[in-house]
Amino acid sequence: MFAVGHMAIAYLLGKASSKALNTKLNIPILLVLSILPDIDIIYDLLTGAEIHRGPTHSIIVALIVFVPLFVYYGRQVIPYFLALISHFLIADFIIGGQLQLFWPLSSAEFGLYELGSVYIQIFDPFNIMLEIGLFAVATTILYRTSDWKVFFRPNKLSLVLVIPIATVLLPSTIGYPFTNSLLFTAPILALAHIFYLVLFSVAVYKTLAKMYKEQFGGGKNDLAFISG
Numbered sequence: 001m002f003a004v005g006h007m008a009i010a011y012l013l014g015k016a017s018s019k020a021l022n023t024k025l026n027i028p029i030l031l032v033l034s035i036l037p038d039i040d041i042i043y044d045l046l047t048g049a050e051i052h053r054g055p056t057h058s059i060i061v062a063l064i065v066f067v068p069l070f071v072y073y074g075r076q077v078i079p080y081f082l083a084l085i086s087h088f089l090i091a092d093f094i095i096g097g098q099l100q101l102f103w104p105l106s107s108a109e110f111g112l113y114e115l116g117s118v119y120i121q122i123f124d125p126f127n128i129m130l131e132i133g134l135f136a137v138a139t140t141i142l143y144r145t146s147d148w149k150v151f152f153r154p155n156k157l158s159l160v161l162v163i164p165i166a167t168v169l170l171p172s173t174i175g176y177p178f179t180n181s182l183l184f185t186a187p188i189l190a191l192a193h194i195f196y197l198v199l200f201s202v203a204v205y206k207t208l209a210k211m212y213k214e215q216f217g218g219g220k221n222d223l224a225f226i227s228g
């Protein structure tokens with residue numbers, strides 16, 4: 001799936017689970033976890049290797065990372081864990097498959113296709129419609145619950161949104177790892193990517209602007225002191 005589908009599924013799961021568990025939720029971190037496995041695309045690009053859908057899409061690796069967090073933070077980690085594993089156990093499992101879910105114990109590949117289903121590739125109209133539908137539902141809930149406001153409030157934790165901006169949202173909107181820009185191949189999905197791009201950029205900009213002000217905001221008073 002594209003970033004939009006991953007983030008929508010993670011948001012819906014995270015929202016439902018945090019409500020059921022009565023725990024607080026940091027939406028930027030939740031969204032970043034949902035796309036984090038795909039940083040292997042950037043690794044492949046930089047090194048010429050081919051590890052996509054390998055170690056970063058492994059349930060074993062996810063457990064190794066999350067067990068200490070479960071021990072330390074308890075059940076409030078559950079929505080974040082669901083966001084991460086939904087990437088490969090739901091989204092990529094249905095679309096594309098070829099997942100090394102049990103790396104490093106086994107390099108066998110898994111997915112709906114491997115289980116005998118038809119192969120659904122990422123540009124299949126079924127996937128494009130599915131992602132647009134998920135995006136519509138997630139965005140409606142984001143609006144109705146006022147969760148969107150989190151992107152307009154400065155918060156240092158929101159700086160994690162630089163990760164999806166740089167690794168998945170910008171590249172796939174421009175075209176990488178595909179030959180054409182999404183704007184030409186799946187325009188509505190491209191607009192959904194741009195929606196998240198703008199929202200995340202606002203959050204990063206607001207946070208950086210506040211940090212800059214805190215760091216250098218005293219300058220005005222200093223000057224007044226010197227000139228006075």
Ligand SMILES: [Zn+2]
Pocket residue numbers: 001037038053057087092
């Ligand atoms: Zn993936």
